[in-house]
Amino acid sequence: MSRHRVEVLIQPRPGLLDPEGKVVHHALDSLGFPGIEEVRVGRAIHLEVDAADAEEARRQVDRMCRRLLANPVTEDYEIRIRAETEEERR
Amino acid sequence: MSRHRVEVLIQPRPGLLDPEGKVVHHALDSLGFPGIEEVRVGRAIHLEVDAADAEEARRQVDRMCRRLLANPVTEDYEIRIRAETEEERR
Numbered sequence: 001m002s003r004h005r006v007e008v009l010i011q012p013r014p015g016l017l018d019p020e021g022k023v024v025h026h027a028l029d030s031l032g033f034p035g036i037e038e039v040r041v042g043r044a045i046h047l048e049v050d051a052a053d054a055e056e057a058r059r060q061v062d063r064m065c066r067r068l069l070a071n072p073v074t075e076d077y078e079i080r081i082r083a084e085t086e087e088e089r090r
Numbered sequence: 091m092s093r094h095r096v097e098v099l100i101q102p103r104p105g106l107l108d109p110e111g112k113v114v115h116h117a118l119d120s121l122g123f124p125g126i127e128e129v130r131v132g133r134a135i136h137l138e139v140d141a142a143d144a145e146e147a148r149r150q151v152d153r154m155c156r157r158l159l160a161n162p163v164t165e166d167y168e169i170r171i172r173a174e175t176e177e178e179r180r
Binding site for chain 2 (some may be wrong): 001003007009010011021024027028031033034035036037038039040041042043044045046047048049050051060063064067068069
């Protein structure tokens with residue numbers, strides 16, 4: 001059993017309205033940022049989960065998404081097991 | 091000039107309260123999911139940006155984060171230039 005850092009990205013399903021994305025897009029235009037083609041706003045959920053291995057952690061989090069975290073009608077979700085990378089964090 | 095898919099992950103800063111994360115953690119406990127050690131809830135913003143190259147896209151999005159997307163007092167943000175990966179998406 002070890003602890004796994006898992007990231008879940010939840011987004012409005014393509015083709016469905018994303019009013020928050022539209023508002024952010026408009027605000028960025030108003031602030032003078034050019035060349036923005038699309039903005040979609042979703043949720044990012046970070047979990048630390050105890051599981052036998054990464055695949056078991058992924059299965060657990062998949063069940064959590066179906067039961068609680070994501071709306072299966074309007075949202076898509078993506079589960080990532082975090083590895084240490086050269087990400088930029090500020 | 092080419093189009094870049096950029097992902098911005100915004101999270102409550104460590105040490106600051108994350109009431110939404112607490113609610114989700116409690117709900118997962120109530121649903122019988124064991125072994126969850128921490129839950130943090132943030133936002134995931136996906137943008138498509140026209141820029142000369144990936145570094146210029148990152149600089150533009152960094153300015154957007156400072157001006158609008160993130161709250162510099164309470165939130166951390168992370169900018170990722172998306173590459174095609176074997177992510178699991180449902």
